[in-house]
Amino acid sequence: MIEAVGLTKRYGDKTAVYNLSFQVRPGAVTGFLGPNGSGKSTTMRMILGLDNPTAGQVTIGGYPYRKLPNAPRQVGALLDAKAVHGGRSARNHLLSLAQLSGIPARRVDEVLGVVGLHDVARRRSKGFSLGMGQRLGIAAALLGDPQVLLFDEPVNGLDPEGILWVRNLMKSLAAEGRTVFVSSHLMSEMALTADHLIVIGRGQLMADMSVTDFISANSADFARVRTPDSEPQQREKLSVAITEAGGHVLPEQDGALRVTGLPLPRISDIAHDSDVRLWELSPHQASLEEAYMRMTQGAVDYRSTTDQKAGLQQPLPPGAQPPVPVPGQGQPGWYAPPPPQQGGQPFTPQGTPSQAPAGPYGAPGVPGAAPGAQAPNPYAQPAPQAPAGPAPAAPPPSAPSADLTKPEDAR
Amino acid sequence: MAATQVVRSEWTKIRSVASTVWTLSLAVVVTIALGMLISALSRSEFDSMSTRDRLSFDPTFISFAGMSLGQLAMIVFGVLVVSNEYSTGMIRASLAAVPKRGTFLFSKLAVATALALVVSMATSFAAFFLGQAMLGEHKASLGDEGVLRAVIGGGLYMTLIALFSMGVAAMLRSPMLSLGILMPFFFLISNILGNVDATKKVGRFLPDQAGSRIMQVVPPLDDDTPYGPWGGLGIMALWVAAAILGGYVLLKRRDAQ
Numbered sequence: 001m002i003e004a005v006g007l008t009k010r011y012g013d014k015t016a017v018y019n020l021s022f023q024v025r026p027g028a029v030t031g032f033l034g035p036n037g038s039g040k041s042t043t044m045r046m047i048l049g050l051d052n053p054t055a056g057q058v059t060i061g062g063y064p065y066r067k068l069p070n071a072p073r074q075v076g077a078l079l080d081a082k083a084v085h086g087g088r089s090a091r092n093h094l095l096s097l098a099q100l101s102g103i104p105a106r107r108v109d110e111v112l113g114v115v116g117l118h119d120v121a122r123r124r125s126k127g128f129s130l131g132m133g134q135r136l137g138i139a140a141a142l143l144g145d146p147q148v149l150l151f152d153e154p155v156n157g158l159d160p161e162g163i164l165w166v167r168n169l170m171k172s173l174a175a176e177g178r179t180v181f182v183s184s185h186l187m188s189e190m191a192l193t194a195d196h197l198i199v200i201g202r203g204q205l206m207a208d209m210s211v212t213d214f215i216s217a218n219s220a221d222f223a224r225v226r227t228p229d230s231e232p233q234q235r236e237k238l239s240v241a242i243t244e245a246g247g248h249v250l251p252e253q254d255g256a257l258r259v260t261g262l263p264l265p266r267i268s269d270i271a272h273d274s275d276v277r278l279w280e281l282s283p284h285q286a287s288l289e290e291a292y293m294r295m296t297q298g299a300v301d302y303r304s305t306t307d308q309k310a311g312l313q314q315p316l317p318p319g320a321q322p323p324v325p326v327p328g329q330g331q332p333g334w335y336a337p338p339p340p341q342q343g344g345q346p347f348t349p350q351g352t353p354s355q356a357p358a359g360p361y362g363a364p365g366v367p368g369a370a371p372g373a374q375a376p377n378p379y380a381q382p383a384p385q386a387p388a389g390p391a392p393a394a395p396p397p398s399a400p401s402a403d404l405t406k407p408e409d410a411r
Numbered sequence: 412m413a414a415t416q417v418v419r420s421e422w423t424k425i426r427s428v429a430s431t432v433w434t435l436s437l438a439v440v441v442t443i444a445l446g447m448l449i450s451a452l453s454r455s456e457f458d459s460m461s462t463r464d465r466l467s468f469d470p471t472f473i474s475f476a477g478m479s480l481g482q483l484a485m486i487v488f489g490v491l492v493v494s495n496e497y498s499t500g501m502i503r504a505s506l507a508a509v510p511k512r513g514t515f516l517f518s519k520l521a522v523a524t525a526l527a528l529v530v531s532m533a534t535s536f537a538a539f540f541l542g543q544a545m546l547g548e549h550k551a552s553l554g555d556e557g558v559l560r561a562v563i564g565g566g567l568y569m570t571l572i573a574l575f576s577m578g579v580a581a582m583l584r585s586p587m588l589s590l591g592i593l594m595p596f597f598f599l600i601s602n603i604l605g606n607v608d609a610t611k612k613v614g615r616f617l618p619d620q621a622g623s624r625i626m627q628v629v630p631p632l633d634d635d636t637p638y639g640p641w642g643g644l645g646i647m648a649l650w651v652a653a654a655i656l657g658g659y660v661l662l663k664r665r666d667a668q
Contacts, residue, residue, distance in 0.1 A: 048507045051666040066510040077507055083500030085428055092427035099420035100508040102413065140504060 001026055001179060002047060002148065006056030009042050009203075016042040017203040019056070024181045024198075026147070029174045031194030031211075032183040035296050039203035040183040041079070044152050047181075048077055060148055072101035076141035077150040081133035081157070086126030090117055090136050093125060094143065101144050111139040116165075130157030138166070148179040155189055167193045187292035191215075201296045215291065223264055225271075226256040226280035234276045241274045242267065256280065417509055417518035425492060425522055434488035435526070438569070439534045442481030446538040449476040450545035457549055469629040470551040471561045474542020478565065478626075479598075481534070482572045482619070485527065486593050489576030492523040493658075494586035506667045516581060516662055520655065524574050531569035535562050557628040557640075564625030564644060571644075572597070575618055575651045581658025622647030 002024035009017040017039040024030045034040050045051040047058050049065030060068055060075055068074060084093050094108045112118045115135040120128070125136060134157055141149055151170070155163045170193050174180045184190050190197065190211070197214050199207040207214060227234045239249045239257060247262035247270075259267055264283060271278050425431050453473050457465070496502040509515040539562045543550035551558050580589040597619055604614030614620055615636060624636065624643030638646060 045503070045666070048503075049510055050503055050506055065507075068510065071510050072508040075507075077504075079503050079507075080500050083503055085424075085495055085499045085501055087428045087430065088424070089427065092423055096420045096423040096427070097504060097508055099416055099423055100505065102416045 002058065002060050002181060003062075004043070004047075004056070004058040007043065007046060007053050007058050008055040009039070009046060009051060010054045015203055017046070017053075017200075020200065020203065020205055021056075022198050022205060022208050024179055025196070026179040027174060027177050028195040029170045029180045029182060029193055030196045030198060031190035032181060032198050032200070033185065033187060033190055033292060033296075034183075034200040034206075035185060036302055038200050038296070040185075040200065041152055042203075043200070044077070044079060044150055044181075044183060047150060048075070048079070070101075072097075072146075073103075073144040074146050075148045075150070076144055076146040077152075078134070078137035078141045078154055079150075079152050081130065081137040084125045084128075084133065084136060087124055089122045090125050090128070090139075091121040093136065094139055097140050098143050103143055107143060107145075111142045114142060115139040131159055131162050134158055134166075135162070138169070146178070149173055149181065151180075151182045153183055153185070155184065155186070163189070187289045191289075199292065199295060206295055215285075221260070222284050223259045223262070223267055224252070224256050224280060224282050224284055225259050225267060225278060228277055228279055229255055237274055238271055238276045241270050241276075245270055414514055414518050417514055418522055421519045421522040425526060428495070430491050430495075431488065431526075434484050434491065435530050438481045438484035438488065439530060439537075441484060442475075442477040442534050442569075443538045443541055445477030445480055446474045446542045447477075447545050450474050450542040454546050454549060463632065467629055467631050468549065469627060470543060470546050470549055471539065471558050471628040472626055473546070474539050475535070475561075475565050475626045477538060478569065478623075479602075482569060483594060483598060485531070485569050485573045486576045486597060487590065488527065489523070489573035490580040490586055490589045490593065493519065493577045493580035494584060494589055497584040498586050502667050512662050513659060516659055520574065520577055523577060524570060527573040528566065528570045531573075532563070532566035534569065535565035538565070551628065555628070560640060561626045561628050564640065567644060568622045568625060568647070571622060571647050571651050572619065575647075575654050578651060578654025578656075578658045582654070582661050616646060618647045618650035621650075 004023075005021050007017055007020040008015070020039075020043060032040055032043070042051060043058075046053050047060065047065065057064060059065075063069075065071060065075065088096075091108060091112065094111065095105060098105065098108050109118070109121075112121045115138050117132065117135050117139065120132065125133070128136065134154060138151070138154060141151065154166050154170075158166060167189075170180050170182055174195070182190070182193065194211055196210050197207060198205070199214075209217070225238065227238055235251075235255070235257065239251075242249050242257075242259055242262065245262060245266070247267070248260050250258040250260075252258055262270075264281060268278070268281060271281075450470075450473055453468075453470075457468070460468070496505060505515060506512060539553070539558075543552070553559055553562065576589070576593055579593060580586070583589045583592070601614065601617045601619050604610040604617065605620045607614075621638065621643040624638065625640040627640065630636070636643075
């Protein structure tokens with residue numbers, strides 16, 4: 001059991017972790033999610049007593065790490081796969097760590113077998129690939145057969161087979177009753193591995209709940225409705241009818257409609273009453289990835305912009321089309337649907353439905369653009385140093401681009 | 412956390428990297444070879460020396476002439492032993508395994524110092540005997556007064572240089588920064604300060620100037636050094652203790668980066 005209370009870490013005037021409180025329980029894989037630079041590794045280092053917290057404390061089994069009796073036999077950690085002397089062989093690296101904790105040399109050969117490195121055990125780790133380095137780091141964490149395991153980005157650089165292996169390893173370790181704490185920035189990976197999630201952004205807690213709760217609380221259910229392509233007037237007609245019935249409509253790029261706020265049978269009835277034929281009426285749920293992206297949208301420190309290639313591009317020949325931008329690049333809102341509402345109306349009525357502004361690569365998920373922005377969002381703790389964060393201060397939906405740049409400016 | 416476990420682990424670490432073998436063998440070879448060369452040159456020049464120079468002719472000290480270069484390899488050894496942990500990031504794994512940082516640092520220093528002591532003593536004796544062989548009829552023998560002290564002192568001097576470097580590296584953490592400060596200091600600055608009249612009085616309290624006093628058997632004629640051979644080594648030991656203390660305090664307080 002890992003328990004953090006009011007954990008805070010400042011480096012100079014930069015706050016890496018602020019007032020973080022959580023518990024990591026045994027018998028489950030707990031995913032630790034956050035964008036790059038959100039304080040995951042700093043938190044991990046504080047758990048291991050490598051960094052001293054500026055305020056608050058974190059304990060393992062009731063002890064701060066540096067006071068924990070026989071710590072290396074109780075806690076195993078993979079912090080950085082590259083933290084190996086390149087001139088030392090894998091076996092000697094593990095042997096030196098084993099000897100530190102009084103672990104017999106036999107165990108070194110065992111864990112080398114467990115991670116599949118026995119064939120290269122006597123080679124210098126300088127020549128290891130990133131995936132081999134990760135395996136070596138995992139071997140080091142397993143050395144002491146500890147009850148508490150910490151893994152910082154364990155699947156980085158692993159091939160699909162390796163990722164599957166790590167996933168099963170985490171699950172089996174947790175099934176043996178151990179405490180497994182895994183950080184990642186890949187929500188999709190955590191959705192498959194973790195039972196419980198702790199999400200941080202800019203060093204602050206954003207969510208602490210089971211994966212199933214996370215999905216149901218964060219994903220916006222919607223219905224996809226498709227009318228015959230050949231008759232756009234039918235689509236117009238249905239949009240108006242659904243809006244009148246209290247639903248919300250958002251056109252998708254391929255001509256389908258995203259409908260929220262109405263159950264599927266009701267949509268079917270409305271279509272029937274309006275005399276509109278349907279090609280598709282299907283229930284959908286936003287993925288965990290989308291939910292995570294939306295949650296952390298305001299807390300992303302490093303965001304790419306579209307490459308304008310100023311002064312490098314030839315002027316387009318007359319009549320040529322400018323290249324279509326890569327979806328998602330420089331447009332952070334692209335993946336994320338708007339935040340869900342308690343009232344079940346996730347989408348903004350933006351003008352009349354037919355002229356809703358979602359172009360092919362527009363940002364349908366402008367953070368905080370929903371009408372119910374005041375509705376209590378259980379995960380969005382007010383961010384003191386980022387007043388322009390996602391939900392609380394919502395700018396008018398007509399200015400999405402201005403809104404998207406704000407969190408960066410506020411740094 | 413038993414210190415013996417840490418000592419065993421540190422021994423595994425130190426013997427499993429190539430830099431240990433390279434730096435230590437370089438220290439041995441350079442010290443002995445340069446000592447032999449300068450001894451041979453001194454022998455052929457002895458006849459053309461002035462009386463004054465002949466009176467202060469110190470065959471023991473001359474055979475240790477290679478130490479001025481050999482100590483640089485010792486510095487590299489000391490710096491790498493400690494700063495490797497930081498430059499590779501291994502320090503995080505090490506300190507996670509040994510939460511008591513004092514135990515970790517002192518075990519590491521003990522292992523590296525023991526190894527350096529063995530190598531230094533062997534080097535010192537080898538440099539002495541081979542140097543004396545080059546000096547021919549001007550040679551000193553181990554039984555002469557103060558010679559055994561000088562030869563053992565030479566081994567201690569090299570060991571202390573390595574230990575001093577470890578302390579500095581523990582404070583600075585970066586191998587480049589540590590070497591960039593220690594190498595020019597011991598190779599140039601200390602020599603300049605010790606030979607310019609204005610700074611001589613301060614310069615002779617620097618670690619290498621004070622410590623190398625123990626290798627002198629025949630002091631220079633107008634010697635006004637305010638400390639004896641062991642006093643000089645004591646001054647050097649104080650420098651070493653200060654460097655290690657600084658490294659320990661910083662390691663204890665700082666985040667393990």
